[in-house]
Amino acid sequence: MRTWRVSLLLQMMTVMLVTVSAFEFSFEAFYGNTSDIDDEYKRIIDDAKEDVNKEYPQDSLRVTHFQPRRAANSAEKLFSTNSFQALKLDVCPGIFSAGAQGLIVPNDVCYECRSVGAMVGNAVNPTIALDQAEGSKAIKMLPTTSEMVDLFVHLINYTKWYDFIVLYDQYSGLDVAVSMMGYADIYGWNVKMQNVNDHDMLTKTLKASRVRNLLLYCEYQENAMDVVRLAIEEGMMEDSYHWMLGNLNMPLTWDHVSAIRRSGAYITRLQVETKNNVASDFQTQKPEPLDEWPYRLRLAYDAVLLFSNALQRYKQRTGRFPTERVFCQTTEEYTYSPLDPEIKSVSFEGLSGEVAFNEHGDRVNYTIRIYMGKGTTVYVHNDVEEIQPLGTWTQNIKHWELKYGRQWQSKERLNMGPFRNAQVDTIKIVSLEEPPYLLDDSRVGIQGFIKEFLIHLKRVMEEELGQNFEYELELVSEGDYGRYDIVTNSWSGLMGRLVNGYADIAAAPMAITPQRDRYVDFTVPFIKSELGVLIKHPSWIWEYPFAPVFPFRWDVWMVNLLAFVVVTVAMTLIGRYNPQEWSRAAERGEASQEQSQSFNVWNTFWFNVSTLFLQSFDSSPRSVTGRVLAAFWFFYCIVMVFLFLFNLTPFLTSSKSIGIVRDVGDLLDETTVDVGFIKDSPAYDFFKYSDIEDFTRFWEYIHAANSMYGDETTIEFRVEEAVQRVRLSNGRYALIHDKEVLKKEAARWPCDLYITGGHFALVEYGLAVQSGSPLRDQLTYAVRRLQEKGIIDEIWKNNTDNPLWVELNKEGSCQENATIWEIQGLYSLTTVDMKGIYFLLLLGMGLAVIIFLIEVLAFQLGFGSSSPGHTGSRQEMQNLRGSDRRTGGGGGMGGPMGGADVGGNEKMWI
Ligand SMILES: *[C@@H]1O[C@H](CO)[C@@H](O)[C@H](O)[C@H]1NC(C)=O
Numbered sequence: 066m067r068t069w070r071v072s073l074l075l076q077m078m079t080v081m082l083v084t085v086s087a088f089e090f091s092f093e094a095f096y097g098n099t100s101d102i103d104d105e106y107k108r109i110i111d112d113a114k115e116d117v118n119k120e121y122p123q124d125s126l127r128v129t130h131f132q133p134r135r136a137a138n139s140a141e142k143l144f145s146t147n148s149f150q151a152l153k154l155d156v157c158p159g160i161f162s163a164g165a166q167g168l169i170v171p172n173d174v175c176y177e178c179r180s181v182g183a184m185v186g187n188a189v190n191p192t193i194a195l196d197q198a199e200g201s202k203a204i205k206m207l208p209t210t211s212e213m214v215d216l217f218v219h220l221i222n223y224t225k226w227y228d229f230i231v232l233y234d235q236y237s238g239l240d241v242a243v244s245m246m247g248y249a250d251i252y253g254w255n256v257k258m259q260n261v262n263d264h265d266m267l268t269k270t271l272k273a274s275r276v277r278n279l280l281l282y283c284e285y286q287e288n289a290m291d292v293v294r295l296a297i298e299e300g301m302m303e304d305s306y307h308w309m310l311g312n313l314n315m316p317l318t319w320d321h322v323s324a325i326r327r328s329g330a331y332i333t334r335l336q337v338e339t340k341n342n343v344a345s346d347f348q349t350q351k352p353e354p355l356d357e358w359p360y361r362l363r364l365a366y367d368a369v370l371l372f373s374n375a376l377q378r379y380k381q382r383t384g385r386f387p388t389e390r391v392f393c394q395t396t397e398e399y400t401y402s403p404l405d406p407e408i409k410s411v412s413f414e415g416l417s418g419e420v421a422f423n424e425h426g427d428r429v430n431y432t433i434r435i436y437m438g439k440g441t442t443v444y445v446h447n448d449v450e451e452i453q454p455l456g457t458w459t460q461n462i463k464h465w466e467l468k469y470g471r472q473w474q475s476k477e478r479l480n481m482g483p484f485r486n487a488q489v490d491t492i493k494i495v496s497l498e499e500p501p502y503l504l505d506d507s508r509v510g511i512q513g514f515i516k517e518f519l520i521h522l523k524r525v526m527e528e529e530l531g532q533n534f535e536y537e538l539e540l541v542s543e544g545d546y547g548r549y550d551i552v553t554n555s556w557s558g559l560m561g562r563l564v565n566g567y568a569d570i571a572a573a574p575m576a577i578t579p580q581r582d583r584y585v586d587f588t589v590p591f592i593k594s595e596l597g598v599l600i601k602h603p604s605w606i607w608e609y610p611f612a613p614v615f616p617f618r619w620d621v622w623m624v625n626l627l628a629f630v631v632v633t634v635a636m637t638l639i640g641r642y643n644p645q646e647w648s649r650a651a652e653r654g655e656a657s658q659e660q661s662q663s664f665n666v667w668n669t670f671w672f673n674v675s676t677l678f679l680q681s682f683d684s685s686p687r688s689v690t691g692r693v694l695a696a697f698w699f700f701y702c703i704v705m706v707f708l709f710l711f712n713l714t715p716f717l718t719s720s721k722s723i724g725i726v727r728d729v730g731d732l733l734d735e736t737t738v739d740v741g742f743i744k745d746s747p748a749y750d751f752f753k754y755s756d757i758e759d760f761t762r763f764w765e766y767i768h769a770a771n772s773m774y775g776d777e778t779t780i781e782f783r784v785e786e787a788v789q790r791v792r793l794s795n796g797r798y799a800l801i802h803d804k805e806v807l808k809k810e811a812a813r814w815p816c817d818l819y820i821t822g823g824h825f826a827l828v829e830y831g832l833a834v835q836s837g838s839p840l841r842d843q844l845t846y847a848v849r850r851l852q853e854k855g856i857i858d859e860i861w862k863n864n865t866d867n868p869l870w871v872e873l874n875k876e877g878s879c880q881e882n883a884t885i886w887e888i889q890g891l892y893s894l895t896t897v898d899m900k901g902i903y904f905l906l907l908l909g910m911g912l913a914v915i916i917f918l919i920e921v922l923a924f925q926l927g928f929g930s931s932s933p934g935h936t937g938s939r940q941e942m943q944n945l946r947g948s949d950r951r952t953g954g955g956g957g958m959g960g961p962m963g964g965a966d967v968g969g970n971e972k973m974w975i
């Protein structure tokens with residue numbers, strides 16, 4: 066019994082000795098329902114204590130951990146549910162039993178109470194509050210909400226958000242949300258607030274809203290992280306969302322970061338500026354990198370450092386440590402600890418940034434870095450290097466300038482760089498060569514509308530939005546607007562640069578299409594351009610010389626010829642053998658000699674030819690048989706002739722109709738012309754993604770035709786190739802493209818191109834930025850300003866009037882405006898179109914000349930006539946005469962007699 070008493074006494078004496086030792090300080094750390102989990106905070110505070118004690122071996126810090134009570138007979142932990150309970154049942158008895166000289170208190174000691182830190186801070190001094198303890202006498206490790214609101218307001222004025230939602234959890238989160246609402250009128254915002262505690266409700270609300278700009282600020286960072294995880298799972302970290310993560314140093318893990326990168330949300334993160342490699346200055350057992358620590362954990366570490374720093378200052382001043390114990394007091398008779406002035410004058414670099422406080426115990430002199438971006442730039446590091454912040458907000462400009470020995474570059478405490486997210490000093494703008502919008506000339510460099518436009522844009526951004534808008538223009542290869550690859554889920558070209566976060570703006574004649582709009586954001590259109598159809602001028606189209614024969618295919622011609630021959634033969638036979646016909650009638654003496662020859666082979670032939678061409682005939686058949694046959698022949702001729710004539714015009718004017726195309730319907734009617742595009746060009750995209758029925762139908766038509774052609778597709782990859790194809794296709798290929806681009810091509814030698822198409826479609830070009838990027842709203846503002854002032858029209862005009870430009874552009878300039886005859890050439894039949902008929906006439910004349918020669922020759926040689934029918938007819942006549950005169954067979958056998966006979970016949974037939 067006595068020994069027990071002695072040992073107890075000894076123990077008590079040592080306790081007394083320890084507590085009164087000149088160089089010892091004992092503080093008490095509290096834990097709440099989050100900070101108690103896995104003893105994580107406890108271990109960090111121990112680590113910090115060890116680290117400090119190692120640095121000052123003669124001095125020592127002692128800590129009492131006050132962990133939650135446990136329910137009797139169970140492992141369940143009990144947490145206070147109201148402030149009174151927390152203070153009177155936990156904190157006050159706790160400090161009394163521990164003989165503490167200072168407190169470290171997180172708010173989750175009483176999760177459901179409004180700021181326990183503030184309440185404890187007003188009852189106990191010194192209290193270091195790890196969470197918000199606004200307006201209390203506590204030393205506040207977190208920046209005050211009013212400072213955060215100031216940062217958010219300026220940041221949103223910078224991003225020019227118009228619609229946004231503030232997401233909050235409770236008390237101080239709500240304070241921030243309400244304060245933001247208060248600024249709505251001043252800035253013309255349309256702000257809503259949304260509590261995040263009910264995740265189902267939150268998901269439903271966000272998905273139903275078209276607002277994609279979200280400011281997330283929670284009293285408890287844990288709640289904010291839950292929202293981030295929810296957003297990743299529920300597809301709310303997608304493209305076009307801009308999440309401003311308002312809690313400082315959100316502990317995103319690598320998994321979060323890669324998920325966000327994949328989904329494509331635009332992220333703004335806030336990081337407190339810390340000393341380089343600050344983690345290596347302080348010892349800790351915690352294996353995770355500092356970036357993944359909850360911010361409150363850093364604050365807990367720094368709270369211990371804060372005690373140590375204050376104590377060292379106190380010791381320097383007084384030569385000892387303070388010995389006063391803390392106790393719960395009422396606000397009316399509040400006494401400050403002797404350590405309080407020391408705490409309020411420390412200034413050191415901790416894990417949570419620069420630690421310093423003003424006379425109210427509010428944290429001051431810290432600086433926050435602002436990171437914005439998407440894709441590979443979501444994190445503060447990408448895979449290789451540290452990413453530069455886009456901007457900085459400093460709590461105290463004067464302090465910042467003293468600390469860095471440089472001038473602060475902004476009138477405000479927020480100093481944002483020009484918008485960018487890569488490690489460069491300038492905005493990266495990508496574009497591509499597409500004269501006349503942009504031309505990269507080896508002699509004079511980049512020229513064109515886009516270049517001038519950017520210069521004016523820069524001016525507006527700098528003068529009216531106060532932004533230092535330095536930019537760097539980079540070109541991708543021609544025509545590479547970017548294609549979406551379903552397999553890899555990625556974009557190439559211009560689109561790819563934006564989506565991957567490499568570039569900030571794409572300034573090019575890139576059509577605003579719904580598909581692109583899903584991956585990037587467009588400003589309002591800076592220019593609207595018409596589409597045109599480039600064709601070879603019909604006057605230059607070479608037609609087959611014998612186009613007039615095309616209405617019938619060759620087989621029809623063959624059958625026609627056969628029909629002609631058969632009818633001629635039949636007619637001849639009828640003429641010869643039908644007793645009612647002329648020849649037999651003449652034999653009977655009922656018709657003249659001359660009439661008897663009416664339907665011999667030669668005359669039948671001529672009869673058929675003359676009726677074929679609807680001309681008159683010399684004599685008609687006499688017999689019913691002959692007339693029936695003739696009637697059907699007439700019918701056949703009429704049908705053939707009219708079919709031929711009706712079909713003839715399109716063949717002569719086939720090259721014309723494309724020239725008078727006015728809308729898509731007209732294009733669809735063009736059967737002889739293949740209509741093509743340049744792959745991924747504005748026009749291509751316009752049709753591909755259009756919602757208008759006519760355009761979709763046309764696109765499907767082209768698409769179907771193209772899949773049939775296989776290699777012979779009408780889709781070209783480069784403007785030059787497509788234009789060359791138009792020139793060489795002899796009117797069989799027409800190209801739909803931006804009219805301005807086509808105009809330039811049509812102006813080149815040999816001036817054989819023509820642009821048609823009326824006003825059938827309008828494409829809109831907008832500046833594209835990463836989706837969710839604040840640049841969208843900033844640039845939209847700037848584009849509108851330029852449009853209001855008429856500057857865009859002016860640039861466009863200057864652009865085309867600029868002599869240098871004209872020179873570069875129009876190698877071999879063609880007359881801009883077509884003459885009346887050139888225009889008329891589109892509609893009228895030209896000699897070129899008619900040449901087939903001229904050829905036919907010439908052919909006939911040539912044939913006539915040859916036959917004439919043959920006839921003359923035959924006559925000279927004594928055949929008398931080249932007429933094939935004459936031999937037969939002469940025979941007949943001789944037969945006739947033979948029967949009359951009975952001169953015998955010798956009469957026909959040449960000689961003088963025959964010659965006289967022939968001479969007699971000549972008179973009749975020539
Ligand atoms: C802490 O307590 C609150 C309220 O009692 C509860 O909603 C929350 O889930 C708790 N947090 C943890 C991590 O247990």
Ligand SMILES: *[C@@H]1O[C@H](CO)[C@@H](O)[C@H](O)[C@H]1NC(C)=O
Binds near residue numbers: 410421422423
């Ligand atoms: C914060 O910075 C200001 C300006 O440099 C300075 O006067 C003040 O002492 C600093 N506060 C602390 C606690 O160091």
Ligand SMILES: *[C@@H]1O[C@H](CO)[C@@H](O)[C@H](O)[C@H]1NC(C)=O
Binds near residue numbers: 223529530
């Ligand atoms: C908002 O930002 C613009 C520049 O973008 C600046 O001119 C203006 O003063 C800011 N408004 C306020 C109230 O700070």
